[in-house]
Amino acid sequence: MSENAPSTVSEAKSLTKNEQLKIAIPTLAGNIAATLNDPAADSFSGDDEQFLKFHGIYQQDDRDKRKHGKVHIMMIRGRIPGGVLNASQWIAFDDLAAKYGNNTLRVTTRQSIQWHGVAKSELGALMKGIHHALLDTLAACGDVNRNVMSAPTPASSRAREELYEDARKVSDALLPKTRAYHSIWLDGVQLNLDAPENKEFVDPLYGRQYLPRKFKAAFVLPPTNDMDIFTNCLGFIGVVENGRVIGYNLAVGGGMGRSHGNAATYPRMASVLGYFPREKVVEIAQAVLTVHRDFGDRTDRKHARLKYVVQERGPAFVKAEVERRSGVTLEPVRPYAFTTTNDTYGWQKAVDGSSYLTLFVSMGRIKDADDYRLKTALRQVAEQFPSVEFRLSANQNILIANVAEGDRAKINALLASHGVRTENQAGVLHAAAIACPALPTCGLSLAESERYLPNLLTQIEGLCQEVGIGGQEIIIRMTGCPNGCARPYMAEIGFVGKAPGRYQVWLGGNENGTRINRVWKEMMKDADILSELRPVLTRYAAERQAGERFGDWVERVFWTGLPVAAN
Secondary structure: OOOOOOOOOOOOOOOOHHHHHHHOOOOOOOOOOHHHHOOOOOOOOOOHHHHHHHHEEEEEEOHHHHEEEEEEEEEEEHHHHHEEEHHHHHHHHHHHHHHHOOHHHHHEEOOOEEEEEEEEHHHHHHHHHHHHOEOOOOOOOOOEEOOEEOOOOOOOOOHHHHHHHHHHHHHHHHHHHHHHHHHHHOOOOOOOOHHHHHOOOOEEEEEEOOOOOOEEEEEEEOOOOOOOHHHHEEEEEEEEOOEEEEEEEEEEOEEEEOOOOOOOOOOEEEEEEEEEEEHHHHHHHHHHHHHHHEEEEEEEHHOOHHHHHHHOOHHHHHHHHHHHOOOOOOOOOOOOHHHHHOOOEEEEEEEOOOOOEOOHHHHEEEEEEEOOOOOHHHHHHHHHHOOEEEEOOOOEEEEEEEHHHHHHHHHHHHHHHHHOOOOOOHHHHHHEEOOOOOOOOOOOOOOOOOOOHHHHHHHHHHHHHHHHOOOOOOOOEOOOOOOOOOEEEEEEEEEEEEOEEEEEEOOOOOOOOOOOEEEEEEEEEHHHHHHHEEEEHHHHHOOOOOOOHHHHHHHHHOOOOOOOOOO
């Protein structure tokens, strides 16, 4: 698929700087290797910061320490299709966090692992360590397809394993072909950017400029929408017959990112275009990606996601393009229904007779803190039970899978010895919440998120108890900026950072991840959150119908009858 359709953007508009960088150095090598090998350099150039993202790396600094001078550190994100790691890989990742990072591992909302606090001088060793674990970070960030997600729970049928197989196929098929990753991180060699094979390099799928912005893909198996499938650029909704995946309903054009004060940017749920048989999954994935490649906006990065192509050109246009490029005629959408986006905690049985355990990880941060030593506990599980598998969830939790029945009690005892519970793991609001890292390291963050939300949840739980709805689940999500990494626009209550100690508040998402919420308060000080929520939660407690969740009550009472948003 090397064709390039006409751009949707007027030729009179100039390309963004990122587009010009990609055209100039299509290998994505930049001068990364030269800087990496220069002991006098403590950071990478601004241009190379953009190329680093394609290699799964963000250059950051700890804003808590800026008064002592800006010190650059790196965040590295793994490419882990479907979020599955074996025990030896988990041990390797744990070692890398202790040796080169801040001794924590962070589970992302895209089933990956991030290392934080890595000095430039340690970056090369960490990257080689990831490679030695038979994984990589290529395309974990950047204007390419990111980590492909897949339902992690090995529960009731062979179907979930088939989803994982297809996720790996799509991940491999959408991987960029540049030689720069191997050259920089394994050989330590700076590519000769003037050599004809580098200067004229064109990726066979992505072309010379790659994508206008990031691209996200996921697989989900109804009735559980644990992937928040409609928030993805490309979503595959599994259709199962007799316990096997026969095909997928195709969802295209979801995305959370937006900008404060810019009405041309907005969250959008993916449109479901039709059904196709399983054997065509790679062709469909490549077709959707190239629609983004060829029609996305390359003059405004805030308007460059695939969701804007779908919204502005229409789902029918995109469907026709996907059919033309893939050679697959989409059939009518097959029936499906979702019930929840949440993980189910505790021990359960897998289809093969083994057991698996879903562990709550507060805000996705795996660490040791006082009597709660989750990082050490998981390390010891990997060491003592080498046949287990670690599966990451899109809700920032972790599953220990492939556990023999006789090992359950041993694992329970091991975890308990480190203060890790396997039952009643967290309060009801904590268990359903997610947050992005935000301050102090994310360069985009405007307000706190990971460090602030746990205490706020405890306070809101107290408020709920006070007004008579104690124990009632409400999905609450928080991000430090409007980019939406923790998917706040699908939450029943979403907090979106606007400034230090100030949040925009969105209300009205639902349990099954099929409705975007709306802005309730444009700006709220953190000190006012409880007093602002009290009358709303009090009214909900008094007015709710039998079994009615908070988000559904908000939709019925606050938003019904209002014009549907443009997106």
